[in-house]
């Protein structure tokens with residue numbers, strides 16, 4: 545059993561913990577949401593996340609099934625190091641040979657807080673030296689760049705806090721929101737992991753109707769269909785752990801077989817629309833690739849022309865809020881129209897809406913809860929919920 549850490553978008557920790565518990569894993573503790581840290585920070589070990597324990601097959605299972613996590617880190621070891629000689633000596637004792645092939649490309653992400661070893665470049669060099677001591681050959685050090693997503697180097701995450709060094713290996717490779725289906729995008733697409741988090745936070749029961757009237761490239765509707773049909777989000781992609789020397793292909797094969805052998809769940813009514821024909825075309829193509837096109841009713845229409853079923857469900861949506869889409873436009877009219885349409889056509893429906901403009905929310909005339917603070921592509925937003933009255 546190893547100590548593991550699921551990195552997630554700050555604000556989604558509770559939902560990531562809930563998912564891990566549903567996978568039967570013991571969650572140790574949830575880090576407090578760090579939404580107040582500076583925007584634009586790369587998701588890494590210092591962001592939001594959940595600590596848990598698990599075996600090698602659990603690492604495969606979590607990568608395959610987790611909907612809200614961004615990556616899964618394996619804690620290789622934690623030790624005290626206040627001098628570079630200690631760092632190299634102690635790092636040399638870690639079982640690198642299970643995870644790295646001598647000479648392979650690797651990238652370091654190092655952070656240091658209140659520690660004597662504050663030069664992050666030198667910390668990386670000494671740890672690379674320790675790996676070379678252990679494996680008999682140095683790694684090929686590269687920059688970790690998500691684009692292009694093919695052949696990423698193995699990411700090694702190092703964190704020094706008060707002279708305590710934690711070394712982790714990334715088991716995911718490209719971030720977990722890259723499910724492989726969203727090749728076509730419209731304006732300001734949501735990360736798939738955020739869309740899944742919104743769905744879990746909304747309390748949608750996976751059976752009642754779900755409507756997204758501002759669907760863009762269809763992320764919310766597609767993630768809803770994957771969730772309702774219990775389709776593993778990672779079934780079509782590559783993971784870093786598949787390149788580890790300790791990779792057990794037979795276990796992976798049986799986990800994949802287990803995930804596809806489940807009896808198909810009935811599909812709820814999922815309706816997605818957008819006024820932009822190009823967005824609908826992209827959304828359909830994405831749903832097709834995700835294998836859920838037959839579960840979603842797509843149509844090109846303005847929010848004023850939505851046609852929800854006569855019985856209640858959930859409206860879960862990400863309307864423009866004037867930063868990345870409709871920048872500079874006064875959107876109060878659109879939000880007032882949304883409120884009016886929902887009261888007329890979706891009375892007693894649950895509403896979950898990603899936005900952070902108090903003025904715009906007021907324009908709907910609906911009463912919202914305090915919301916859940918989240919991050920959408922570096923922007924601070926809130927998931928606001930209401931019962932349409």
Ligand SMILES: C[S@@+](CC[C@H](N)C(=O)[O-])C[C@H]1O[C@@H](n2cnc3c(N)ncnc32)[C@H](O)[C@@H]1O
Pocket residue numbers: 730731732733734735757758759760761762763764817818819820823845846847848862863864865869878
């Ligand atoms: C923030 S984007 C949604 C992104 C989407 N969640 C995704 O992951 O791709 C907002 C969408 O609202 C659509 N939109 C703006 N005004 C609209 C209106 N009056 N009726 C319907 N759709 C509208 C835009 O075309 C845009 O695709």
